[in-house]
């Protein structure tokens with residue numbers, strides 16, 4: 001229930017005339033509230049591609065977009081997990097398709113994106129979540145050239161490939177939103193992941209800003225999230241394997257004093273993908289309980 005405070009009682013200012021109110025409302029077209037008791041669905045009839053959409057955070061993002069009226073295309077390399085995600089989406093009444101696609105493969109990405117546009121008739125949103133440290137070693141001495149290539153290729157080139165393929169479709173739709181995935185490891189340092197991951201996630205921030213500048217005139221917003229540690233299945237294992245000292249470094253360094261729920265990363269992603277962030281582009285949103293605070 002919205003509580004309206006009458007400023008006139010506090011400051012003694014005069015009430016605006018109806019004409020002034022009409023002008024104010026014209027300047028604030030989005031400041032309307034849904035009827036009491038109803039939450040506005042932010043993605044009704046919009047089409048979102050979610051890369052890594054069958055993974056821990058990606059799947060939750062797909063389900064949350066679907067729950068708010070969106071149609072979803074799941075891009076991932078894990079066929080079984082794609083099928084499960086699409087089945088979950090369909091069970092919840094969401095129109096969804098899955099594409100077995102490796103984001104490193106420029107041609108495959110371009111074809112899959114075109115297929116989504118043909119199937120749904122439009123594309124409005126790209127969530128580029130495919131990535132991670134991909135089971136590569138953390139410590140410098142253990143990192144092989146192939147490990148570095150894998151982490152850079154999936155995180156950086158994969159994000160680039162998807163953004164490049166999607167932008168023409170967003171332009172055709174009259175604009176849209178791209179959300180990229182950095183990490184606290186790319187904003188600061190993380191004891192969990194190594195140098196290649198830090199380099200890749202920092203590169204994604206440069207990619208995000210430069211892309212935002214280039215596509216902004218077309219009504220496309222590009223923003224990054226930089227999550228702290230969210231214990232998706234894979235990371236729970238990594239967390240459990242860490243030394244007590246490393247685990248304490250993570251936990252003691254979180255001012256909010258607790259590990260997060262997955263939805264606490266999903267909600268900021270949805271905010272950046274939705275019209276609620278309509279004047280935000282080229283930004284990075286730290287989602288880490290305060291473990292890293294930007295100046």
Ligand SMILES: NC(=O)c1ccc[n+]([C@@H]2O[C@H](COP(=O)([O-])OP(=O)(O)OC[C@H]3O[C@@H](n4cnc5c(N)ncnc54)[C@H](O)[C@@H]3O)[C@@H](O)[C@H]2O)c1
Pocket residue numbers: 051052053054055056057058075076077078081101102103104128129130131132133154158181182183184226227228229230231232233234235
């Ligand atoms: N979970 C965290 O704590 C955390 C923290 C910071 C950043 N992130 C970032 O968030 C994103 C999602 O992380 P997550 O924890 O959900 O990871 P996850 O491993 O659970 O999911 C990643 C998904 O990406 C898919 N994938 C991997 N390589 C791919 C490729 N080449 N092409 C297409 N799909 C591919 C995997 O099959 C998987 O389904 C990643 O970019 C990760 O770096 C996660």
